[in-house]
Amino acid sequence: MKKVVVALGGNAILQAGQAGTVEQQLANIDQAAGQIAAMIMAGYRVVITHGNGPQVGNILLQNEKASDLVPAMPLDVCGAQTQGQIGYLLQQSLTNILRQHGHLQPVVTVVTQVSIAADDPALKQPTKPIGPYFSAAQAQELAATQGYIMQEDKARGGWRRLVPSPTPLRIQEREAILNLLASGAVVIAAGGGGIPVVETERGLRGIEAVIDKDLASQRLAVDIGAEILLILTDVKAVAINWGSPGQEWLGEVHVAEARRYQAEGHFRAGSMGPKVEAACSFVEEGGEIAIITSLEAGSAALQGKAGTRFIL
Ligand code: ADP
Ligand code: MG
Numbered sequence: 001m002k003k004v005v006v007a008l009g010g011n012a013i014l015q016a017g018q019a020g021t022v023e024q025q026l027a028n029i030d031q032a033a034g035q036i037a038a039m040i041m042a043g044y045r046v047v048i049t050h051g052n053g054p055q056v057g058n059i060l061l062q063n064e065k066a067s068d069l070v071p072a073m074p075l076d077v078c079g080a081q082t083q084g085q086i087g088y089l090l091q092q093s094l095t096n097i098l099r100q101h102g103h104l105q106p107v108v109t110v111v112t113q114v115s116i117a118a119d120d121p122a123l124k125q126p127t128k129p130i131g132p133y134f135s136a137a138q139a140q141e142l143a144a145t146q147g148y149i150m151q152e153d154k155a156r157g158g159w160r161r162l163v164p165s166p167t168p169l170r171i172q173e174r175e176a177i178l179n180l181l182a183s184g185a186v187v188i189a190a191g192g193g194g195i196p197v198v199e200t201e202r203g204l205r206g207i208e209a210v211i212d213k214d215l216a217s218q219r220l221a222v223d224i225g226a227e228i229l230l231i232l233t234d235v236k237a238v239a240i241n242w243g244s245p246g247q248e249w250l251g252e253v254h255v256a257e258a259r260r261y262q263a264e265g266h267f268r269a270g271s272m273g274p275k276v277e278a279a280c281s282f283v284e285e286g287g288e289i290a291i292i293t294s295l296e297a298g299s300a301a302l303q304g305k306a307g308t309r310f311i312l
Contacts, residue, residue, distance in 0.1 A: 001045050002228060002288075003181065004302070005221035007214055007278075008032055008050040009233035012295050013086060020054055026089055033093040035232075035298045036186075041101060044302070045181055047224065048090060049217040052082035052192030053130075060131035075130070075163060076195050076206030083111050083191035090188050098186075107186045110173050113204060114194030114211055114219065116166040126162035128210045133158030164209040166196060168219040172204065178224055190216045218278035222285045229282040229290040230301065231275050236294045238276060238308040240266045250308040255280045258310055279310040 012032040018024045040046050056078050063072035073081075087109025094107045116123075126149045134142065139150040139159035149162045171177070171190065180187050193211035197204040214231060221229040237249045240261050250258075258280050261267070267276045272292075279290035293300075293307025301307035 001043055003045045003047070003224065003226040004039065004228040004230055005047045005049060005217055005224075005226045006036055006039070006298070007217035007229070007231045008048060008295070009231075010051045010053055011234045012232060013050060013089075014054045020058055022089075025086075026093065029086075029089050029093045030097075032232075032295055033090060033097050035295055037094060037097040037101070037103075038299045039302060040098065040105075040186060041103060042299070042302070044228075046186050047177065047181065047220065047226070048186070048188045049190045049213060049220060050086055050090070050188070050192070051213045052079065052086060055082040055086060056192060057131050064132055074206065075208040075210075076197075079192050079195045079210075080111055083109065083195070086191055087111075087188045094186060105184045105186060107188070108180055109188040109191075110177055110180070112177075112190045112194045112220075113172040113197045113206075114168045114190065114216055115170040115172060115199055115204075116196045116207065116209070116211070117169060118198040118200070120164075120166040122164045122166040123207070123209065124164075126164045128163050128165045129153065129160040130163055130210060131161055133160055135159070165212055166207075166209050168194065168196075168211045168216045171220050171223045172197065174220075174223050177220075181224070190220045194220075212274045212278075214274045214278040218282045218290075221282055221287060227288040228302070229279065229287055230298060231279065231290070231292045232295045232298050233275065233292065234294060236297055236306065238267070238272060238292050242266065242268070242272070252309045252311060255283045255310055255312055279308075283310050283312050 059078045091107045142148045143150050150159045151162050152159050177187050193213040193216040196207040196209045196211050239247050239249050241247045267273045275292050282290045290310040291301045291307045297306035
């Protein structure tokens with residue numbers, strides 16, 4: 001039974017333009033869970049990871065608006081909240097579908113901490129915009145009182161907080177995840193890229209930063225000895241010359257070739273860039289195969305019939 005880490009993209013939970021009601025999120029999640037249930041019933045041992053951008057943004061907004069009533073929580077705590085809420089919806093949806101097919105294994109969410117280096121240079125250079133949009137005056141106030149680094153988004157006409165995006169080094173709950181898998185459970189872990197923590201003399205400490213969910217999924221996949229890393233997003237495959245006349249979908253690609261395209265700048269930072277990086281390093285670090293495809297094509301891709309497949 002092969003272990004596969006399935007990384008769910010943002011659109012699997014909330015699609016562009018949706019307000020984010022629980023009904024909308026559940027409807028999307030039911031679709032994703034249907035795909036994943038098919039993989040489980042085909043005999044794969046599955047660990048699910050997922051993004052949390054819109055959800056953590058909404059929690060930050062709620063914190064902001066209610067901060068005169070209840071204390072606002074730091075980003076690491078908000079990240080943990082999103083792991084709980086998205087994990088819950090996935091757990092319920094997937095459990096329901098599996099039971100309908102007579103499969104009774106438990107589905108379990110693990111609140112996951114991911115170690116980063118205390119001296120990661122990324123910590124000094126916040127690059128990732130998160131949470132609500134503020135006016136220039138509010139942005140100045142937040143910078144002065146909270147020490148936030150704020151950046152103007154001219155297209156959206158507002159200011160947003162920037163946080164660092166450090167490199168994931170270690171999954172703290174690795175053993176627990178392995179034990180759950182061995183017991184037959186389906187595991188949801190490293191949601192939102194995991195909660196970034198540093199290891200100090202006095203133990204672990206949460207950091208206000210965001211780890212890229214694809215890189216965290218890669219780390220998790222290697223750390224638990226998964227054979228397959230399956231990154232599900234909203235395009236059927238990876239393309240070179242993306243969005244230009246010479247666009248070409250990639251089918252099976254050797255990592256060395258993918259690295260060449262990467263160096264030539266075919267994969268955009270913040271979207272396809274980290275996915276290709278995750279796929280390449282997974283295979284370079286001993287994984288059997290990494291696949292990037294759409295949610296709908298996930299099962300077909302596992303059978304070699306869809307998506308971009310990265311091999312050594
Ligand atoms: P997710 O939310 O699933 O993590 P992203 O939006 O971050 O997904 O990344 C997927 C998007 O990357 C696609 O919808 C596509 O618009 C974009 N993209 C950028 N470069 C490429 C490329 N070379 N090939 C395919 N898609 C690309
Ligand atoms: Mg997206």
